[in-house]
Amino acid sequence: STIVLVFEAPNDFEFAVEAGQKVRVGQKLGDV
């Protein structure tokens, strides 16, 4: 199963993850 997130955010939004990285519920994905 997969979850796709699509969202509008300011241009300075930055992801805090890398492709292939394991994540857990509540872990930071990104921030402005």
Add this chain to the structure above:
Amino acid sequence: LLNAWTETPVKWYPIPIAVGALVLVAIQYRKKARKEVHVDADGNEIIRLKGPWQVHVLGALPLRNMSRLWGYVNSLELPVWFRPYGFRIYAAAFGCNLDEIEPADLKSYPSLGAFFYRRLKDGARPVADAVLVSPADGKILHFGTIKDLRVEQVKGITYSLDALLGVERPGTPPPVPAHMPAPSIPVVDDHEFANVNGIEYTLDQLIGASSSGTSTPVSDTPPAPKKFGERIDASVVPELADVPEALRHDASVAAEMGVRPALTRSTSGTTVKPGHSLFFSVIYLAPGDYHRFHSPTAWVVEKRRHFVGELFSVSPYIAKRLENLFVLNERVALLGRWKYGFFGMVPVGATNVGSIKVNFDQALRTNVRGRPPPLGTYTEAVYSAASTLLNGQPLMAAQEMGGFCLG
């Protein structure tokens, strides 16, 4: 052979220019054929099975029936004496952490399906102080910005964002309860964005286009905040002390979103605001992962679009080979708004986990028997009755939203 391999001298010859040019032409032709988009009379992209022969073999299989059979087999009650052994073997094979599950007694899970949909203990997943947190345990397959509304699935292969999420067509607003103002969602003009390593899909494909779906209002009572999301209360936001108890949850979400409830009835128009962009992120849940999903931020879900599709595996192996994977598969597009504008979350089913549950939508039924409607069509429900304050289903960051079940 060894002697020939080690002792034969290597001689390099220049390739004739004509041969080199032919190779370049062939590469360009293949790239063009890959990017070719077929559209119907309305200009909507026609979703087709595209990929190497292996995916066409997969496409010929009765995947939906196989998925339901898999679900039935895994719902069978296991002997109590066998459960601890069976689940421990499963946990060892797929890397489940049995120390964090609730209840911890393995005998209390009657079937593998029940164990698969297990809960976690309180505090097992701390919530980061960030605007966007992970909605699930899993692996980040891909992320980035959406350009020309095409989503990249893997490198060089894209799909339309419109196909993924669906679009509002001018003049065809979705039905809503008569006493409620019509919710609006931002509709992007161009429709594609990214998936994994270069394959893209359209926004329409992901969330559906309103012209191909039907809407029904859903008016379930909003659930109480779950443990993961209980972060905002009167001690954190003093203004909440004056809010009636029944509206505390909604007001908390509004506070988290940084807006006054009375001002949150409308989302932005059909494009993103100046200085904003559309972003995407794809998270893959492996068979051993915790399979419930949570809210990735404080937001209001205004509607859901249920696309009945195929149930291909969504493993990274298939994602790299099967184009349009995420717009072919059955999925539930939850659309709404957060503090920065449009927000959408799309749980996508797979062969082994074809059932998608949404806690606040008891009417939703996925992976049901019967001939599926044409690809790209969907049924829509609006959540405007869930909260008159926010005109949708309010969710706190990390609040449990639902999950994936076996079969």
